[in-house]
Amino acid sequence: MVEAERIAVPPLRERDAVKMLRKVAGPEAVAQARPRLPGVLASCAGNPFALKIAAMRLLTEESGPAGGGNGTGGEGVPTGSDPAHCLGALERWEEADRAASAAVASERAAGHLLGEASCVEMRGLLRLNRWSYEAAYEHFMRAERVYRRIGAGQEGAGDLGRALALAARHQGRALRGMGRLEESRVRLERARDFFAGGSGAEREPYNEARALTDLAETLLDGGDTAAALAAIAEAEPLLTPQRATPHLRYLDQLRRRCQAVA
Numbered sequence: 001m002v003e004a005e006r007i008a009v010p011p012l013r014e015r016d017a018v019k020m021l022r023k024v025a026g027p028e029a030v031a032q033a034r035p036r037l038p039g040v041l042a043s044c045a046g047n048p049f050a051l052k053i054a055a056m057r058l059l060t061e062e063s064g065p066a067g068g069g070n071g072t073g074g075e076g077v078p079t080g081s082d083p084a085h086c087l088g089a090l091e092r093w094e095e096a097d098r099a100a101s102a103a104v105a106s107e108r109a110a111g112h113l114l115g116e117a118s119c120v121e122m123r124g125l126l127r128l129n130r131w132s133y134e135a136a137y138e139h140f141m142r143a144e145r146v147y148r149r150i151g152a153g154q155e156g157a158g159d160l161g162r163a164l165a166l167a168a169r170h171q172g173r174a175l176r177g178m179g180r181l182e183e184s185r186v187r188l189e190r191a192r193d194f195f196a197g198g199s200g201a202e203r204e205p206y207n208e209a210r211a212l213t214d215l216a217e218t219l220l221d222g223g224d225t226a227a228a229l230a231a232i233a234e235a236e237p238l239l240t241p242q243r244a245t246p247h248l249r250y251l252d253q254l255r256r257r258c259q260a261v262a
Contacts, residue, residue, distance in 0.1 A: 011046025020048065024055035044086045054086055084119075088126050096126050114156030114163065117146035124170060133177030140171045161201055165194035169211050172218065181222045188215040209238035213247065216254055225258045232258070 012020065018037070022030050030037070044050040084103060087096035100122045107115035124139030144167045150156050156163070172187030192211040197203035212235035219228035232255050239248050 012048060012051070013046070014041055017041055017044065017046055017051055020051050021055045024051075029055075040086065042083075045090065047090055050086045050090050084122050084126065088129060093126060093130065097123060100126060112155065113146055113150045114159060117143045117163065117167075120146060121167060121170065124174070128170065128174055128177070131177065133174045137171060137174035137178065140167055140174060143167050144171070161194065161199060162204075165191045165201075166207070168194075169207075169214060172211075173214050176214070176218045176221060181218055184218045185215065185222070188218060205238040205241070206244065209235040209244075209247070212238070213251060213254065216251075216258075220254070220258055220261075225262045229255065229258050229262075 018030070018041070021037075021040075033040070040054050044054055084096045084100035087093075087099055090096075100119055103119040104116055104123070107119055120139055121143040124136045124143065127133075127139060128136035144164065147160060147163050147167060150160050168187045169191035172184045172191065175181075175184035175187060188211055192208060192215060193199075194201055195204045195208035195211055212231045216228040216231035216235070219225075219231060232251050236248065236251055239251070
């Protein structure tokens with residue numbers, strides 16, 4: 001077998017890195033995140049893959065509003081999980097976990113429950129990306145417990161439903177990795193329903209499609225290929241307007257896997 005040659009990709013200059021963020025996330029999302037850009041650019045270190053991951057975070061705002069896990073300090077340095085996310089994209093796992101742990105402590109000291117939970121969730125994602133499913137699940141459950149401490153009228157209360165839906169999605173992904181497929185399905189359906197506009201929430205097509213993709217994987221693992229293919233078909237048109245080419249490509253691969261066992 002011939003091994004592929006590794007080709008070093010030089011880091012992008014800052015100007016080109018910003019162009020890439022605008023191309024993937026759009027000018028409006030980048031403009032809204034302007035106070036965070038210095039820290040995001042520094043953490044990504046010009047790495048194109050890390051920049052794409054950061055851009056998708058800007059596009060979907062998965063970690064919540066600026067008052068929580070994506071806040072900034074007085075000098076525009078991120079106080080949330082952005083550095084950990086970029087370091088994780090670079091597979092600098094130990095540094096990423098230290099950054100996420102520091103962010104948890106910072107948000108806890110500031111009394112920001114939404115930000116604390118979001119950063120705990122980031123630690124879970126770092127473990128999920130390394131297939132440490134049980135450890136990831138423990139962090140996602142811990143994040144949910146912190147979210148549920150947010151009371152009516154407190155900072156982050158308006159974002160609680162969305163935060164819990166994201167936590168449910170990540171729990172479902174970890175449960176699938178642990179082989180607990182029925183529990184995974186229940187969590188992922190809960191997330192899908194919320195992002196589809198359930199409970200009066202505003203519909204979020206991108207996150208709805210991601211939950212459907214995860215659900216399709218769980219259904220496929222459970223042998224229900226027809227339901228998995230239906231979830232894929234439902235997800236695709238939601239992603240098409242979102243400039244989510246990598247996710248569409250993954251859905252196509254997932255469909256092929258379903259067809260191979262059908």
